[in-house]
Amino acid sequence: MTRTDDSRYLKGGPVAQRIIASVREDAAIAAAEGFPPKLVSITVGDTAAVDVYVRNQRAKAALAGIGFEERRFAADITAGELEAAIHGLNADPRVTGIIIQRPVPAHIPIKTLQAAVHPLKDVEGMHPASIGNIVYNQLDLAPCTAAASVELLKETGLELKGLEVVVVGHSEIVGKPIAFLLMSEGATVTVCHHMTRSVATHARRADALFVAVGKPRLIKADMVKPGACVIDIGINSEIGPDGESRIVGDVDTDSVKEVASWITPVPSGVGPLTVAILLRNTMVALNRQRALYRATYGVADQLAAE
Amino acid sequence: MTRTDDSRYLKGGPVAQRIIASVREDAAIAAAEGFPPKLVSITVGDTAAVDVYVRNQRAKAALAGIGFEERRFAADITAGELEAAIHGLNADPRVTGIIIQRPVPAHIPIKTLQAAVHPLKDVEGMHPASIGNIVYNQLDLAPCTAAASVELLKETGLELKGLEVVVVGHSEIVGKPIAFLLMSEGATVTVCHHMTRSVATHARRADALFVAVGKPRLIKADMVKPGACVIDIGINSEIGPDGESRIVGDVDTDSVKEVASWITPVPSGVGPLTVAILLRNTMVALNRQRALYRATYGVADQLAAE
Incomplete structure (x- = not known):
């Protein structure tokens, strides 16, 4: 393929x-x-x-x-x-x-x-004390999906210090830990969610965009900064045009990949890493x-x- | 006075x-x-x-x-x-x-x-598990200065859901806990620090701006959105024009109060509340x-x- x-x-x-x-x-x-x-x-x-x-x-x-x-x-x-x-x-x-x-x-x-x-x-990094330890900059044991997402960002070689990061989704075990992990690495992080006035406004200024909300194709090409890194953590099941069930992420991959410099496929992006x-x-x-x-x-x- | x-x-x-x-x-x-x-x-x-x-x-x-x-x-x-x-x-x-x-x-x-x-x-809210509990939306026991700062924002009556909040300073016991407390209340939060490319760009779009970095008068009027709420958590000692030692915050209060709708004085803002x-x-x-x-x-x- x-x-x-x-x-x-x-x-x-x-x-x-x-x-x-x-x-x-x-x-x-x-x-x-x-x-x-x-x-x-x-x-x-x-x-x-x-x-x-x-x-x-x-x-x-x-x-x-x-x-x-x-x-x-x-x-x-x-x-x-x-x-x-x-x-x-x-x-x-x-x-x-x-x-x-x-x-x-x-x-x-x-x-x-x-x-x-x-x-x-x-080992799942979900105890409150484990989460608190991340806040205290002890980053080696974090919730698996959050750590896997950050690991893929590091694969790009982008300098994390000063990187403008936007996380869409504020769950306790994915969105928020991604935010603390990257704050500790020196990134400037914004966390958006369903109460955010304009997710698009924030997403468009992100050098790295993490999406973990569970809404198929929420993020379109016009919400992504050219050259950005897009990490898609969504796992949604839907029926494709061929009538078969398939897994899609929270990002409209086909259009966004024409704008982004890096994008995680779903499946086979974050998933296998967790x-x-x-x-x-x-x-x-x-x-x-x-x-x-x-x-x-x-x-x-x-x-x-x- | x-x-x-x-x-x-x-x-x-x-x-x-x-x-x-x-x-x-x-x-x-x-x-x-x-x-x-x-x-x-x-x-x-x-x-x-x-x-x-x-x-x-x-x-x-x-x-x-x-x-x-x-x-x-x-x-x-x-x-x-x-x-x-x-x-x-x-x-x-x-x-x-x-x-x-x-x-x-x-x-x-x-x-x-x-x-x-x-x-x-x-009771100081500094144990990693206490910090982790905030991330898990158990908000009633938080580090004192962070909780005092959020308490003063609530005094304004501003709707926290969807509020655009910028926190300048990413310390474990002030900046980061303010961020989680307000994320849990539905605000859209960005955390800036000394590695942020342009603190001013973020600060200018904030409905509520929290500053906790320990730099006298870092925040000037042109970095504040008109009508914003500015919470000054800095405590800096300096020698005034009269040769006397005095305490000032991280915000240039005299100029910023002409732009902001609310501002915490230093001292007698956050301090007495902790x-x-x-x-x-x-x-x-x-x-x-x-x-x-x-x-x-x-x-x-x-x-x-x-």
């Missing part, structure tokens, strides 16, 4: 491969030192919607040499029981990171679960845990080895 | 009085129910620079009916000993909130101390602690009473 061969396309796949190769080296060293990294995935109730994601995580973890264990809980489990299970994983030194697959049944408050994961095992970031976060978490062991016990790393 | 009688001035004093009166009512009720609120102030080493602040906090706490205890530690205390003292206060049910007076001696890492305060006792916010945060912390007691023990509030 000629479209994705266009050099303007910022594809996630090659970056993901590079990150996974690097994680694989680090994971092998850690394992040899007695700290094999391991993820635990928690699913609750009907998992049909998440099975494809979990399978993908498991496959990529295997590529990186990271253990992956699935724990499946019944749909009628109480929030308290689930919290207790998470506390057990928090206390288990063989577990490096905990992933809570969404959605969970409606009677389980997802934010309570995310907050129950110990910040040192929060799991690689999850694995990289796992190594960050492992290193933080090992630093805590050293600080606490002041002995050789072998202590916590099995 | 006619200047501060100008109706364009947003003064912190009257708002502070209103907040303290409200805190006083809540504190009296909590005390009657067996939960008298109490602050502990920690100073380390030479306290000359902070004595005036601590005295003011003590006086305002007394006005609000909140206990205030000072703990002074020697300059040569280790970070570990100080952390241990903080953990003791975390565990003491009679202590509602812990204030770490800055500066501390250079050998003590201030961020480690702030992170040692339990988030439920973090301690009132600290006391309000104390009541928020107390209520969260009581909610935890109820959730944990499932018994009447009297349990934790002395």
Whole structure:
């Protein structure tokens, strides 16, 4: 397909491969030192919607040499029981990171679960303390989609200091973390959303435009500054002219790519990179845990080895 | 002095009085129910620079009916000993909130101390988890100066949804929290700083302009949109034409007040309000602690009473 061969396309796949190769080296060293990294995935109730994601995580973890264990809980489990299970994983030194697959049944408050994961095992970067740490310029463990989006911007080689960035979408785990990550890198960041008077006015002055709102083709060519970098984080399902279901982003890619210098395709832009970031976060978490062991016990790393 | 009688001035004093009166009512009720609120102030080493602040906090706490205890530690205390003292206060049910007076001696890492305060006792709103909670739209406990600045904007009666806000200064405890607080209220927020290409270009389109950079008179009249609200958070000491030392903000108040519709004077704008916010945060912390007691023990509030 000629479209994705266009050099303007910022594809996630090659970056993901590079990150996974690097994680694989680090994971092998850690394992040899007695700290094999391991993820635990928690699913609750009907998992049909998440099975494809979990399978993908498991496959990529295997590529990186990271253990992956699935724990499946019944749909009628109480929030308290689930919290207790998470506390057990928090206390288990063989577990490096905990992933809570969404959605969970409606009677389980997802934010309570995310907050129950110990910040040192929060590989998804969603605990309030993880978000706060980004604000405090500790940027190495961030929510996966936000970090993947920023990683693709860095691929352009654009100087981040002073870069005019506009983020459309102010969600807690995508839009806002992208904003703090880039503020910390020296960019000048504006966050727009559904209450913004004129998104177009802001979008048109952006050197880098991030879009994460879930509205197909919201961003048209006339809303993009010539030469800009456009990172499309939307994932929308729609019926194409051929009657088939397809995935499209929040950006009208065909027209915008004639104006932008770089644009992420959907799918195969940000998407493939998020799991690689999850694995990289796992190594960050492992290193933080090992630093805590050293600080606490002041002995050789072998202590916590099995 | 006619200047501060100008109706364009947003003064912190009257708002502070209103907040303290409200805190006083809540504190009296909590005390009657067996939960008298109490602050502990920690100073380390030479306290000359902070004595005036601590005295003011003590006086305002007394006005609000909140206990205030000072703990002074020697300059040569280790970070570990100080952390241990903080953990003791975390565990003491009679202590509602812990204030770490800055500066501390250079050998003590201030961020480690702030992170040692339990988030439920973090009345200064500086723990990473407190910052993260703001990002997650839990806005009732924020860093005092940031919250005071937003409180003064609210005094104007301007509709925050869709308001174009520009924050000049991206510090972790002032600029960034102002940005998240206002994003959560529906404003469109841009954060500028010393790497921003043109602060003036952004400042000129702001309906509300917050300035917290520590540069006397950085913001001139030609950088302000007519009718804007200007919140000046700078506190700079300089020698006036009369040879006397005086405090000025980051805004050239005399010229900007001819353009802006509202402006905070320095001093007596944001400053007087910060301690009132600290006391309000104390009541928020107390209520969260009581909610935890109820959730944990499932018994009447009297349990934790002395």
